[in-house]
Every structure is written in C-alpha cells, then in structure tokens.
Amino acid sequence: MTEKEKKEHTQQEPNVVHGIVAMLDALGVRNATTREASSFIKEFQKLMHKIPSTFVQLLDFTKRSYPREQFHLHTFGDTVIIVWEVPDTDEKLRVLLLMSVLLSIIIVRGLEGELRLRGAISMGEIVYYGDPNSHNILGPAIADVASWYEIPEFIGIVATPTCGQQLSYIENWKKELWENGKVGSLESFFKRYRVPIKGDAFRKLWAVNWPRVIGILNKGKEPLEWYFDCTRKFSIPIGTEKKYDNTEKFIIKLLNLKKDKKKEEKEGPVSFYK
Secondary structure (H helix, E strand, O other): OOHHHHHHHHHOOEEEEEEEEEEEEEOOOOOOOHHHHHHHHHHHHHHHHHHHHHHHHHHHHHOOOOOHHHEEEEEEOOEEEEEEEOOOOOHHHHHHHHHHHHHHHHHHHHHHOOOOEEEEEEEEEEEEEOOOOOOOEEOHHHHHHHHHOOOEOOOEEEEOHHHHHHHHHHHHHOHHHOOOOOOOOHHHOEEEEEEEEOOOEEEEEEEEOHHHHHHHHOOOOOHHHHHHHHHOOOOOOOOOHHHHHHHHHHHHHHOOOOOOHHHHHHHOOOOOOO
C-alpha cells in the first residue's frame, strides 16, 4: 500500500446516517436458464437505471425539496437496496410515504419488464464506510430489512414490524400528513394486510399499496387485465404458482375489486394457479 493509499484509508471513517431502506429481490431467477438469466440482467439493469430519474420526477411532482445526493442504490445480483437518507425527525414519516410511491412505480414497471419483485421496507440507522454509493453498507436498518425481504410469498413489499410501528403512529397521531387532500389517505400508501409468508402461513403486516398506481401509469386498463397481460408471458415453475395466486388476491383486496359471485357460487371459486 502506497503512502497515498494509506492516507486515504485512514481518512475513511464509518459514517452513520438515518434513513428509509428498502430491499427487493426478483422471484424466479435462481433456476433461470442462461437465456432467461441474460434477459433478466438486461431488464433489471434497465429498471435500475430508471430509478434515479423516477426519484427526481417524484420530487418535482410533490414540489418538495430533498437533497438528491441522499438517495442511493446498491445492487447485488438479483437484489437491490434503496436508501433515502432523512433526519430522525417527523419529516422521515412523510419521506416514508413518498418512498412507498417510488416502490409502487418500481413494482409496476418491473412487471412490465417481466421482473417479479418482492421485498421489505424499514427505517433507522445506516452505517457507510467510505463512499455512500459503495457496497460497504451495514447498520440496524439494513439488518432489519434483510431479515424480512424474502418473507412475503407474493409480488409486493411489506413494512417490517419495526417500520410498521411508525405507520401505526402515523395512522393514529399524525393524520395531518395525509388528511385534507394533501397527499391522499394513508391507505393510498400502505395498507394492513394478511400477508402470505413461507410455510403456508400468514402474518398481519403493513404492505405497500402498489396496485393503486396500476391505473395511474396505465390509463384505460383494468388492473387485473393489466396484471394477467404481464404474467401470461412468464413461465411458472412448480412450487412458485402460489405466489401468483397470492398476488392476484392482493390486487383484488386492495382495489376492492368485485368478483362475479353468482358464477362463483355456481362453479366454485376459480384460481388459475391452484
């Protein structure tokens, strides 16, 4: 190691910040063929390149001023960590809601690119070593979200229980963040849901309400029509079919879509994946 390198090394001290963290991975990649893996990498990189500009557009749309250099992406294979640094004040609650909008757009645009993303969101302390855009990132918020991002058995994003406490606080004591038509209802961003998890179990968690942006980004398309138009292009390996069934139910529940009850009573409940 040269003297210059030694000097740079000693100057790089761990940097502790507070922020919102999301960790997402892609379903159906581990058993992909070479051709499928190549296609995934192409679409995944295309989506990752769009995220910073989507973040800027979101800030412009909301007319809020946040330093753009406090937004970071970290990718590892089929996994991405998204960090939005924000002070540990009530402003973090508003940023949490805005982050859910960004994640909703990512889920929808991902599906259109044949990427099935699921993950978790949390908040708390993050520790960087050196450049914030490097992969040297640890801390309680990272550990929390890493413990939960593979738990959901559907396409979507859940708030960790730690983050869920913040949402319950917003729901009961910070209604001014979303009341009076300022940014919509809390359920426009997150909704309590009986989330399917591994082992055919369920857990009541806050989930990002990404289905609500389907109609916003795809005007004129009925949400389930759009969803099946995306998923009919996928191959569905055995053992993964329930994730699609669970996602269909999630969209129906969050958008309050009505099924043909008379037909269901006559023929029984229909599922394409059971």
